[in-house]
Amino acid sequence: MIGYFLQEKETFADRARYVLRQLARMMGVKMIEINDLVGPLPALDALLIYGRSMPSVKIELPIFFCAQADYDQAATLAPHDVRAIVTTEPDLPQKIINLFSGHIQPLQNSIYADEKSSQVMLSASENKIFCAVDILAACFYFLSLENERHATQRDQFDRFQRQFSPVGEQIYDNPTVDRYARLLRALLLRLAPNMRITPVWPDNRRFAVALSHDVDRIPTWTITKVRRVMRPQGSPYANPIVRSCRLLRSLSCPENWLGNFNYISALDRSYAAASTFFFVSRHRQALDPTYKMTSPWLRRGVATLQRRGCDIGLHGTIPSAGAGGLLQLEKEALESVVDREVLGNRQHYLCYSDATLQLWREAKIKYDSTLGFSDYIGYRCGTGFPFQMHDGDGQTPLLEIPLILMDTVLFLESKQHLAAADAWPVVERHLQEARANNGLLTINWHSSDLHPIDVNGYSLLYIKILNWTQENGGWLASLNQVYNWWTVR
Ligand SMILES: [Zn+2]
Incomplete structure (x- = not known):
C-alpha cells in the first residue's frame, strides 16, 4: 500500500x-x-x-x-x-x-x-x-x-x-x-518492488477494448453510400466487376436492411464478447435518427441483442444535451421498450456543453460515453480509462467511459477520409497505446456501417480490431461490462 x-x-x-x-x-x-x-x-x-x-x-x-x-x-x-x-x-x-x-x-x-x-x-x-x-x-x-x-x-x-x-x-x-x-x-x-498490484482488468488481461455501436439509422445502404463504394479510390476491390457483384450481393442481403443486429451480435459471440448499442427513443429535431423503437421488427432486433448478452444504452437526442428534462423522458421511453434499467448514455452527434453533465445527473445516467471528438481521433479527457467526472467543484458519481475511436471519423470525406487499409496503422497505434498502459480503448462502429458482405473494408477493419485484441491478450467487453467491473472492483 x-x-x-x-x-x-x-x-x-x-x-x-x-x-x-x-x-x-x-x-x-x-x-x-x-x-x-x-x-x-x-x-x-x-x-x-x-x-x-x-x-x-x-x-x-x-x-x-x-x-x-x-x-x-x-x-x-x-x-x-x-x-x-x-x-x-x-x-x-x-x-x-x-x-x-x-x-x-x-x-x-x-x-x-x-x-x-x-x-x-x-x-x-x-x-x-x-x-x-x-x-x-x-x-x-x-x-x-x-x-x-x-x-x-x-x-x-x-x-x-x-x-x-x-x-x-x-x-x-x-x-x-x-x-x-x-x-x-x-x-x-x-x-517498492513488493508493492501489491491488483489486476486492472478481469482475468488479469493486459488491456481492454470496449465495443459500442450508435444506432443512427436502420438500413445499411443509401444512394450516397452506394455511390461511395462504387468509386475505385481506396476500395479493397480494385476490379469494378468484382466490386459491383459484391455490392449487389450486399444489397440483396436482408440483414443489411434490418439494422445488422443479428450479424453484429453473432460476430460478438464468436469472440466470446458483447457490445453496447445506443438507441434513440425520440425524434426531436431534423438531425436526430427517425426510426421508432416501438416498431415490431425493431423490438425483435433488440430481443436478439439482449438474448446474446449485448446491452442497450440511450443515444440522447441533440436537444437533450442542452435543455433540461428531455433526457429523463428519453431514458424512460427506452426502458419501457427494453424492459430493464438503462445504465449508459451517449449523446447523438457527441453533443456536450457546459450544461450537459448536470442533465446526465438529473436523468440518473450511471455512465456516459460521449466525450470524444466528432471529427478527429483523440483523448479528449487525456485518458481512455473510465473515470468519475469532476464538475469543477467536486467529484460526481457519474462514470465517464471516454470515446476514443469512431468509424465515421476515420472514413468520412468531411473527416479523416482514410481508406480501410490506410486506417489500420492509425487504429493499431491506439491499440498498442492501450496495451502499453494496461488501458482501455473505447470504439464506436455505427451499426449501419458494420454489416455482412462489406464492400469498402470497414467491417473487415472492425474484425481486425477484434482479432488483434484477442491475440494480444485484451478483454473485449461491452460498456455495461466495463462499468460493472470498474464500479465493483
Ligand atoms: Zn448518433
Whole structure:
C-alpha cells in the first residue's frame, strides 16, 4: 500500500485527492492518505509526498516527491507552448506532455528530461524519486476538462473541438493521464518492488477494448453510400466487376436492411464478447435518427441483442444535451421498450456543453460515453480509462467511459477520409497505446456501417480490431461490462 501526504491542505488538496483516487484505480494500486508525518506511520510500501518542498522530518520509507505547481495561475496561462518530456529508460512511456511543473533539486540519476531545455524533470537516488512534473495538476487539467473551459470557441452544435484548444490540439494526441499512471506505477514499483498490484482488468488481461455501436439509422445502404463504394479510390476491390457483384450481393442481403443486429451480435459471440448499442427513443429535431423503437421488427432486433448478452444504452437526442428534462423522458421511453434499467448514455452527434453533465445527473445516467471528438481521433479527457467526472467543484458519481475511436471519423470525406487499409496503422497505434498502459480503448462502429458482405473494408477493419485484441491478450467487453467491473472492483 502507498501512503500519500498532501503538504498543502487548502486550495488544491481536494483536487489532488480526486486525481489520486482515479490514478489508484488505473494503476491497480491501493493508496491511503497520511495526515501527519510526525509519529508512527501505518505499514506502507512507500510514501508519495505532494508539495512545495521536501519535509525536513526524517522518514524511514522510500519516497516519491512530486513538486506542486501553482495550479490556478498555471491553468489560465493560455495559450502557451506545451512541452514534451522524454525518458532515458526503455520501460517508461517514451513521451509525456508537461503542462505544469514545480522546482526540485535533481538527484543523481536523470529519468526524464525536458525535450527542449534538457532540464532534468525526474531523477532518482537509492530510495527517493524527485519529480518536477506536477503529475496531479496535469491529470486534473485533463480529467476536469479545464482546457475546454478556457476555450471560447464552439461549433454549430455547441461542441468543443480539438482545434479550439488554447494550448494547441496536440495535447489530445496521446493519453497523457494514462502515461502518467503507467509512469507513476513503474516508479513506485522501483521504490517498492513488493508493492501489491491488483489486476486492472478481469482475468488479469493486459488491456481492454470496449465495443459500442450508435444506432443512427436502420438500413445499411443509401444512394450516397452506394455511390461511395462504387468509386475505385481506396476500395479493397480494385476490379469494378468484382466490386459491383459484391455490392449487389450486399444489397440483396436482408440483414443489411434490418439494422445488422443479428450479424453484429453473432460476430460478438464468436469472440466470446458483447457490445453496447445506443438507441434513440425520440425524434426531436431534423438531425436526430427517425426510426421508432416501438416498431415490431425493431423490438425483435433488440430481443436478439439482449438474448446474446449485448446491452442497450440511450443515444440522447441533440436537444437533450442542452435543455433540461428531455433526457429523463428519453431514458424512460427506452426502458419501457427494453424492459430493464438503462445504465449508459451517449449523446447523438457527441453533443456536450457546459450544461450537459448536470442533465446526465438529473436523468440518473450511471455512465456516459460521449466525450470524444466528432471529427478527429483523440483523448479528449487525456485518458481512455473510465473515470468519475469532476464538475469543477467536486467529484460526481457519474462514470465517464471516454470515446476514443469512431468509424465515421476515420472514413468520412468531411473527416479523416482514410481508406480501410490506410486506417489500420492509425487504429493499431491506439491499440498498442492501450496495451502499453494496461488501458482501455473505447470504439464506436455505427451499426449501419458494420454489416455482412462489406464492400469498402470497414467491417473487415472492425474484425481486425477484434482479432488483434484477442491475440494480444485484451478483454473485449461491452460498456455495461466495463462499468460493472470498474464500479465493483
Ligand atoms: Zn448518433
